[in-house]
Amino acid sequence: MIQEIHMSSDNVSFPQVLATSVQDMKSSLSMLLSSLETISEQSKELDENQRQACSILHYEAARINSELFQLQLLHKLSKNDLVPQIDEYYLIDTLQEQLANCDSLLEVRGVEVDLQCDEDFSWYFDSELISAVVYKNLVNCARYSKGRVQLLAEESDGQLLISISDDGNGYPPFMLEQAELKQLPEQFNSTHLDHFCNRRIAELHTKQNECGSLSIANGGAYGGGLFQLRLP
Amino acid sequence: MSYPNYGSLRMLVVDDFDNFRVTVAKLMQSLGVAAVDMAVNGTQAVRACRARRYDVVLCDFSLGQGKNGQQVLEELHQEKYLSKTSLFAFVSAESSRSVVLAANEFEPDGYFTKPINAKALQQRLERMLLQRDAMLPALRAMDDNSPEDAIAHLQELISNGTRYTTACQKLLGQLYLETENFALAEILYEGVLEGRRVDWAVVGLAKLKQLQGMWEESSKMLREIILENPLCMTAYDVLMADYERRGDSIGLQQLLQKAVKVSPLSLRRNRELAYLALKNNDSPVAAGAFRKTVRLGTNSCNDDIENHLQFGRSAAAVSGDEQEESRDFLRDALINLESLDRRFELSEDEKLQTGLIESRIYLAQGNTRKAKEVLAQTESYMGADGRRQEFETELDRVYALFDLGENTRAKQCLAELVRLYENDQKALEKLDVLLDEPLSEENRAKVKDINREGISFYKNHQYEDAINCFVQARQLFPNHVGIMLNLVQAYTGHIKAFGFSAERMLHCEKVLQTAEQKIDVDNPQFERFRQLRDICRSISQGSRRAPIE
Structure with a gap:
């Protein structure tokens, strides 16, 4: 985990510096994304090479966005300072919002998302945290699917189930293995970290003796990767 | 889902960034919004809202020099430039917790985090508008200062089944409390809590208990929430009333420091x-x-x-x-x-x-x-x-x-x-605070209370509590000789009962020295002072001969 590193010259702590920098990066990213939107709107006039470049830009910008959120999240987790703010939300609102957030990315990559969720289906969760998990997975799907993604939310065994499935090649075996690990290994990579964060978010959602969980598998609605998040 | 009434909306966009302002304005015009005004800083924003009523205000949090977005909302609230039917949302790249908590202080209708694209912005805006329109009769009644009408509208909405049940319940609970409809408030909050323990309903119920005089039960609930979710700021605010009631200004200060x-x-x-x-x-x-x-x-x-x-x-x-x-x-x-x-x-x-x-x-x-x-x-x-x-x-x-x-x-x-x-x-x-003994009625009563409390601790051999009590009293009345002597006596009581402690003795001697400067032989407390001084001296000497661990 992130250690408190103190800069020797004065009383500035590294996490503090990082927090400020992340803020600045997010502002810059905001401008970058809005410029990208403008370009994408004209994408019909672009040639194939330009479209390709545009799509890469979109994907990488979305990833940075997601990584920055994760960085802030890890910072809070390292300080034991992450308290979920639970309220009731309509799933359709939360999911549509994340689809809207990666709208142009999905469009330039030619990915169709089939949203399956009852209009009136609501649940209790921290909307910011769960939105971030969904967003990150949609960005992944945009990269690894061949063009079809299913986003589903329903009640299953008394819990909320959010499933994201795609028609790509599925998770490689090493990732499925990694997902079984309960703790971050000493030598960890970014997929470890992603999974660790997602799981912590799930586990922070508790009700009486139950807590949230997640799983990844291959197969699913379209035969590719299947990501499932369950919340009590 | 699409919002049908853009044509009748008047909107204000506040941002110091030209780029964002223009983008949002263009989007709104493309949706058919009747009028879109712009402000580049907080002062302009407040002036615009004073001049006319807006259906929606979209405001960046950081606005460069001058007022920030929070201060804009603060002033709009205070001056009542926003009606209940107006919507105010922050659109901001600031997502740090302290900023978000501060922004929530004035209950904005939305907090949209940048980066936000046109589609997401439109979606969130429409959702806010649809909810407002559904609740419009109730909101209008609140603007007209007719809480009873507002309650009736909200009850009807809920019983007819609405997508906005939670929002209606939150508002209804507040209105019940304001109008002292305690029985209905209890049914509402308990009903919500049967489904799931959510902070807003617990805080509402705790507030109800306060109004019904069940202070202890209420405070217990609030302390539990703060323990579970330290970010629930309303819990602190409601809990403060209990400290005020008990006149516990030290405890209240600690609570506020935490908040x-x-x-x-x-x-x-x-x-x-x-x-x-x-x-x-x-x-x-x-x-x-x-x-x-x-x-x-x-x-x-x-x-x-x-x-x-x-x-x-x-x-x-x-x-x-x-x-x-x-x-x-x-x-x-x-x-x-x-x-x-x-x-x-x-x-x-x-x-x-x-x-x-x-x-x-x-x-x-x-x-x-x-x-x-x-x-x-x-x-x-x-x-x-x-x-x-x-x-x-x-x-x-x-x-x-x-x-x-x-x-x-x-x-x-x-x-x-x-x-x-x-x-x-x-x-x-x-x-x-400058006088040897207080003259105001409030402080005289306070000294009397604290002394009574401390002395009763002392008599029950609860010396630690007695010391704490008199230490607090001394902070409030630093020149009060009686309190000083009581504190010295509590220290000596503790040492006699539980053994010598160099640290306590040091504190004790310090207080005694201060008392010595204040007191002369004519003082009616002088005899007591002399006795306590002798006791302290013999403790000190005894400790040098045979240290007690």
Whole structure:
């Protein structure tokens, strides 16, 4: 985990510096994304090479966005300072919002998302945290699917189930293995970290003796990767 | 889902970034919004809202120089420039917790985090608008000050089944409490909590219990929430009432300190903490909270010169124990005072007060020459126009004189103040801390209560509690000989019962020394003082002969 590193010259702590920098990066990213939107709107006039470049830009910008959120999240987790703010939300609102957030990315990559969720289906969760998990997975799907993604939310065994499935090649075996690990290994990579964060978010959602969980598998609605998040 | 009534909307977009403003405005025009106005800073935003009613205000949080978005919303609320039917949403790249918590203080209808694209913005906006339209009759009734009508509308909405049940319930609960419909409030909150334990319903229920006089039950619920979710700021706010009721100003200060630590950018709570710490004679906390109050108050409609003066006073009062912190306070306070006349139109008395406080700060910084110079200069203006100074000004003079060691003159001025204000309880309360024994009714009662409590602890051999009790009392009334002697007695009781402790003895001897300076043979408490001194001496000597672990 992130250690408190103190800069020797004065009383500035590294996490503090990082927090400020992340803020600045997010502002810059905001401008970058809005410029990208403008370009994408004209994408019909672009040639194939330009479209390709545009799509890469979109994907990488979305990833940075997601990584920055994760960085802030890890910072809070390292300080034991992450308290979920639970309220009731309509799933359709939360999911549509994340689809809207990666709208142009999905469009330039030619990915169709089939949203399956009852209009009136609501649940209790921290909307910011769960939105971030969904967003990150949609960005992944945009990269690894061949063009079809299913986003589903329903009640299953008394819990909320959010499933994201795609028609790509599925998770490689090493990732499925990694997902079984309960703790971050000493030598960890970014997929470890992603999974660790997602799981912590799930586990922070508790009700009486139950807590949230997640799983990844291959197969699913379209035969590719299947990501499932369950919340009590 | 699409919003059908764009054509009738009037919207205000506030952002210091041209780019974003123009993008949003274009989007709104493409949706068919009737009128889109723009503001590039907070002052313009407030002016626009004063001039006309907007259906929607989209406001960035950081707006460059001048007011920030939070201060815009603060002023719109305070001046009632926003009706209940208006929607206000922040659109901001600031997502740090302290900013979000501070922004929520004034209950915006939305907080949209940048980066946000056109589609997401449109979606969130439409959702807000659809909800508002569904609740419009209730919101209008609230604008018309008819809570009963609002309640009827909300009840009807809920019983007919609405997508906005939760929002309706939140509002309905508040209205039930406001109109003292306690039975209905209880049914509502309990009903919600049967489904799931959500903070807003627990806080609502706790508030209801307070109104019904079930204070202990209520406070227990609130403490549990704070433990589970320290970010639930409303729980702190509601819990404060219990401390106020019990007159526990020390406990209240601790609670506020905790709240301010969680949500550091709240002007209101920092100000409350500052004045409370002032009342509790806790100068370091007061100085810190006043400094933040002054900083957060910059550009706010709640900036008040009194906060600035109090910052100077409490900085000057911070003792030398916390050297580094104290130096910072003094430096900041002085800079702040020197720029006061640029920020405020100062009255004659406020000018004098500024001078007197500056003199104290110079002295605390070790610049005695400058302190004397500024004091002499300020005093030369006092009474020059044949006018009597305000109480606060004279009090500042007393402090300045005491600080400089001019005790005789200080005591003369103090005695004169006591004579002039003998019938003014508020004034007496402020003088009490300087006097050997308090004169105000409130503080006299307080001393009596604390002594009674401490003595009963002592009699029950709860010496630790007795010590804590008298230590707190001493902080409030530092010159009160009776309290000092009670504290000494509690220390000796503890040592006799539980054995010698060098640390306690040191504290005890310090108090005794202070008492010695205050007391002379004519004092009716002198005999008691002498006895306690002898006891302490024999304890000290005994400990040197045979140390007890």
